[in-house]
Amino acid sequence: MELKEFKITVLPLRAKLLGYARKMTDDSEDAEDAVQEALLKLWAKRLELEQYRSIEAFAMTLTHNICIDMWRSKHNDKLSLDSVQAESSIGSPERLLELKDEMRLMHEIIESLPPLQRTILRMKDIEGYETDEIGEITGCAAEAIRSNLSRARKKVRDIYLQTIQERKERRKKP
Structure with missing residues (x-):
């Protein structure tokens, strides 16, 4: 399935998927994230979509499964130290907690970005899409993608460094 056929077949489903996701998540931002992720997964599977009776x-x-995963991740943030230790025999429990804390911080920072910046950052830095592929999927010009990516990276870096600095200052105070 090429981009043109994808736009004709899949993109018109966006409104229906968004309505369903809103019912599942009770949060319009989470619903938007779920639909964006669903569309990205559909795009990744575009060559296989024709094998399904109903796209x-x-x-x-x-979308349903993504919403369920989002719900689970929000309610599963509190892992016991034993389960963290069991999953990884590398490193001390303290280091594992630090890594988990840093990962949670990065996730929170990325989630705080505006939706377009968040999507472009995920597509480029996490999923490995090229700028022209992101442009085809999002409908943004290459310059807009680079600009949004630059802003997103700068904001993530600034918030991360600020948070780390605040933590260090708190540790120094008696």
């Missing part, structure tokens, strides 16, 4: 049913199922 709409597949898209709804995908």
Whole structure:
């Protein structure tokens, strides 16, 4: 499935997927994130979509599963030290807690970005898409993608460094 066919077949489902995601998440931002992730997964599977009897049913199922995963991740943030230790025999429990804390911080920082910056950052830095691919999927010009990516990276870096500095200052105070 090429981009043109994807736009004709899949993108019109966005409104229906968004409505369903809003019911599942009770949060419009989470719903938007779920639909964006679903559309990205559909795009990644675009060559296989023709094997499904109903692309709409597949898209709804995908959105449903993403919403469930989001709910689970929000309610599963509190891992016991034993489970963290069992999952990794590398490093001390203190280091594992530090890594988990840093990962949670980075996740929170990325989630705080405006939706377009967050999406572009994820697509480029996490999922490895090229700028022209991101442009085709999002409909943004290459310059806008580079600009949003630069702003997103700067904001993540600034917030991260500020948070780390604040933590160090808190530790110094008696």
